[in-house]
């Protein structure tokens with residue numbers, strides 16, 4: 128039963144009698160709960176809802192608590208949204224610690240605002256409060272608490288993930304509420320993956336994603352088939368994520384391993400020092416040797432990886448999601464034909480196949496259906512199916528690449544596209560399932576040797592390769608809507 132509503136929650140004072148029509152839209156409802164402590168009106172319930180508006184100062188979030196009288200007409204809403212008690216995975220104690228990680232660098236920087244105005248008061252309505260930064264393990268084991276992590280730099284999430292199992296020697300289960308885009312999940316996956324000890328599925332960290340990044344591919348793909356039993360209108364991603372947080376199901380997250388040939392390096396841009404006297408100082412790129420990475424979304428080469436890399440400069444990032452369109456226009460003018468060998472196989476080596484061309488525009492392996500909410504790159508991928516699929520096409524004009532991409536925005540129709548070239552050959556978008564995909568670059572210029580693994584860019588050496596394989600083991604659990612796991 129939730130405690131007294133926080134002052135941050137705007138509350139309607141008079142209970143709506145009989146009907147909530149006009150006061151709360153079903154698509155905005157997060158949950159319905161029993162009355163606040165101190166209220167003994169057994170026929171009253173609280174509806175907690177989220178509305179999002181875009182004002183002059185950017186997006187604004189509003190959390191509302193609407194008291195309603197419990198009458199029979201309310202039953203369909205109660206069937207869907209009533210929560211009698213907090214789920215076990217949100218109850219801290221000696222055997223479970225709860226963490227809330229606010230990734231301040233994600234998306235357009237709204238995570239902290241969302242935490243302060245929505246998540247913190249929602250948790251407080253259940254009497255759950257954040258611990259101070261100096262809290263020790265004993266305090267994390269107390270009921271009604273959570274460890275709050277606000278990221279300070281690009282290594283914060285990965286360091287948090289590394290420390291997670293070590294401090295408690297896997298005697299404690301962890302629930303991690305991540306206010307971030309895909310990057311936060313992947314940093315958890317790679318921070319966790321090398322630790323082999325905790326291979327019991329039930330002891331894997333459980334991650335709940337609140338989609339506050341740019342693309343949020345994993346969240347939207349995992350919730351693509353989520354639906355309410357009563358057929359209410361589709362909620363926003365953030366409302367859906369809060370419903371999942373309070374009434375979700377844990378599922379093992381399928382992943383893949385991308386292995387790179389020696390000489391491969393992770394590269395990233397960093398801003399020049401703030402104090403740099405030269406106003407024209409360029410962003411620098413930094414490189415670290417890498418042998419492998421785990422991913423759960425995408426491993427690509429060609430137009431996709433180039434777009435992610437060339438739009439990730441500090442200068443372009445200022446433009447938010449528009450940066451992709453800006454860089455895409457430039458890249459499509461060049462229409463580079465990537466010189467590479469692409470091979471597919473099963474893990475036992477059977478069904479080996481080599482793509483019948485050495486010039487490519489687009490090579491993308493994926494485990495998810497969507498790279499953004501409305502960009503369906505792999506329409507056959509189902510949430511949690513663990514299948515690796517390859518979308519690919521050969522060297523085409525910039526206009527043709529654009530046409531193919533627009534069909535992906537049209538629900539994933541690009542995978543049925545066929546066309547005839549000027550010399551009469553029939554070309555198509557290839558769409559194949561495979562357990563192993565190996566890409567060997569034949570490019571000389573380093574600009575064209577960048578691959579992308581869930582947003583991280585790796586530069587392959589000349590003649591270098593990336594081998595992507597489905598991973599049998601699981602490293603994380605993820606919270607999904609109850610309708611996704613049946």
Ligand SMILES: Nc1ncnc2c1ncn2[C@@H]1O[C@H](COP(=O)(O)OP(=O)(O)OP(=O)(O)O)[C@@H](O)[C@H]1O
Pocket residue numbers: 230231232233234235278279280281282283284307308309310311314339340341342343344582
């Ligand atoms: N305070 C910070 N300073 C620097 N980097 C940060 C900070 N907080 C988070 N980051 C980094 O910013 C990146 C944000 O990536 P994330 O994927 O969450 O958002 P996004 O790229 O906008 O969304 P998506 O990947 O869904 O398109 C992560 O790599 C994270 O480690």
